[in-house]
Amino acid sequence: MLDEPFSEGTSYLHRADPRAKVVSAFAFAMLVAPVRSLPMALCAFALALVPVVAAQLPLPRLVRRLVVINLFILFLWLFLPFATPGETVWSLGPLHATAEGLREAALVTLKSNAIVLALIGLAATSGITETGHALAAIGAPRKLSLLLLFTWRYLHVIEQEYRRLLTAARVRGFVARTDKRTYATYANLAGMVLVRSWDRAQRVQQAMRLRGFAGTFHRLYDFSTAPGDRMWACAFIAFTIAVLVTDIILRHGTPA
Amino acid sequence: MHISEGVLPASVLLGGAALTAAGTALGLRRIDWDRVMTVALLAAAFFVASLIHVPVGPVSAHLVLNGLIGVILGWAAFPAILVALLLQALLFQFGGLLVLGVNTFNMALPPVICHYLFRKALTGTSTPRTGAAFACGFLSVLLSASLTALSLGLAGEGFIPAAQSLLIAHLPVMVVEGCITALVIGFLYKVRPEVLDFSAQATR
Numbered sequence: 001m002l003d004e005p006f007s008e009g010t011s012y013l014h015r016a017d018p019r020a021k022v023v024s025a026f027a028f029a030m031l032v033a034p035v036r037s038l039p040m041a042l043c044a045f046a047l048a049l050v051p052v053v054a055a056q057l058p059l060p061r062l063v064r065r066l067v068v069i070n071l072f073i074l075f076l077w078l079f080l081p082f083a084t085p086g087e088t089v090w091s092l093g094p095l096h097a098t099a100e101g102l103r104e105a106a107l108v109t110l111k112s113n114a115i116v117l118a119l120i121g122l123a124a125t126s127g128i129t130e131t132g133h134a135l136a137a138i139g140a141p142r143k144l145s146l147l148l149l150f151t152w153r154y155l156h157v158i159e160q161e162y163r164r165l166l167t168a169a170r171v172r173g174f175v176a177r178t179d180k181r182t183y184a185t186y187a188n189l190a191g192m193v194l195v196r197s198w199d200r201a202q203r204v205q206q207a208m209r210l211r212g213f214a215g216t217f218h219r220l221y222d223f224s225t226a227p228g229d230r231m232w233a234c235a236f237i238a239f240t241i242a243v244l245v246t247d248i249i250l251r252h253g254t255p256a
Numbered sequence: 257m258h259i260s261e262g263v264l265p266a267s268v269l270l271g272g273a274a275l276t277a278a279g280t281a282l283g284l285r286r287i288d289w290d291r292v293m294t295v296a297l298l299a300a301a302f303f304v305a306s307l308i309h310v311p312v313g314p315v316s317a318h319l320v321l322n323g324l325i326g327v328i329l330g331w332a333a334f335p336a337i338l339v340a341l342l343l344q345a346l347l348f349q350f351g352g353l354l355v356l357g358v359n360t361f362n363m364a365l366p367p368v369i370c371h372y373l374f375r376k377a378l379t380g381t382s383t384p385r386t387g388a389a390f391a392c393g394f395l396s397v398l399l400s401a402s403l404t405a406l407s408l409g410l411a412g413e414g415f416i417p418a419a420q421s422l423l424i425a426h427l428p429v430m431v432v433e434g435c436i437t438a439l440v441i442g443f444l445y446k447v448r449p450e451v452l453d454f455s456a457q458a459t460r
Binding site for chain 2: 002004022025026029030032033034065068069072073075076078079080082083084085100101104108110111112113114115116119120123124128131141143144146147148150151152153154155157158159161162176177178182183184186187188189190191192193194195196197198200201202204205208209213214215
């Protein structure tokens with residue numbers, strides 16, 4: 001559950017500088033958000049496919065991931081076509097789907113999937129540890145990046161703690177139902193996970209103080225910026241800017 | 257309750273990012289170097305708690321427990337929730353990097369409000385106040401769902417019915433959250449009361 005399925009690989013993108021990847025993913029999301037025309041949203045989607053294809057990600061896992069993410073989009077499809085005012089193109093009883101509503105729903109679907117694909121191709125191809133260091137290197141507060149690295153470091157430990165407690169409950173005949181006993185069991189489980197995390201934090205904190213921790217975290221590797229890294233990141237961002245500019249021109253007419 | 261990337265307009269995204277940045281800066285100031293580890297592990301514990309699916313009749317809802325985060329962490333809930341949501345974005349691509357500001361604000365402001373409303377009633381007394389604990393869990397999810405619905409509603413007129421049904425769908429979750437929060441606080445009282453006192457120790 002808590003693995004990083006897309007971070008393992010030998011493609012060029014997997015080896016690229018995580019700083020360049022984080023910056024490009026962020027810039028892509030920021031530039032695609034204001035896009036309003038369907039053709040340009042489609043262009044953004046195509047552009048987002050480039051890093052995904054380049055990273056040679058496992059297709060079945062990619063599709064499964066996209067299906068889960070699109071549940072929220074599906075929820076919007078239930079409402080958007082019928083709630084947006086405009087010209088009715090299709091009626092179902094009292095509900096009238098409008099052309100504008102369908103357009104809006106399609107636009108949101110394309111943009112959302114484009115940004116998620118870019119995030120998978122660019123950010124998920126680095127490990128969380130690399131990304132954490134990269135965030136600190138591009139200006140995130142040091143305390144925040146430490147918080148991210150520590151949380152990630154102990155996430156699996158705590159998750160195993162939880163699974164162990166759940167197994168213990170099941171062995172004793174626990175079956176989840178909608179009743180008081182189930183809620184009490186889950187509450188005690190969550191409470192116990194909190195207590196165990198608390199105790200572990202004290203121990204780790206003591207061990208770190210003993211070793212003279214003073215707020216700096218030493219990396220076991222260095223960022224390696226290949227000369228190509230800056231180039232592809234700039235090219236990717238430039239293409240995204242072009243998509244947004246074309247979108248604005250399409251909406252406001254060609255400038256005289 | 258994550259809003260996906262590509263749904264909200266730029267103005268809402270930027271507003272959410274600015275508010276979250278301010279809240280996170282305030283929260284980070286409350287965490288000294290000796291407490292980074294504790295906050296990190298509590299953030300991990302809340303991440304894991306959100307993997308717990310509790311049956312509610314025929315469907316199930318996952319725990320949020322952000323009211324409890326607020327009571328324990330206070331303003332430090334902002335960086336803790338930011339980190340948990342960033343990990344969800346990087347691991348599962350729930351939400352995204354840009355919409356993270358809005359999602360964090362929606363999830364982290366209610367805990368801070370609950371912290372100020374309920375901390376006095378929930379700490380320092382000899383017996384836990386079950387009513388206050390229930391209200392804390394209930395209210396934080398109610399406020400989070402309202403803020404999420406509000407941000408969705410700001411995306412345009414067509415989004416308003418979706419926002420309304422989102423809020424209604426979370427009503428049972430609020431009741432479950434209230435019950436579980438009350439029970440967890442009762443448990444912590446008996447087992448490790450100093451956990452509930454974390455924010456008081458931090459400001460000392």
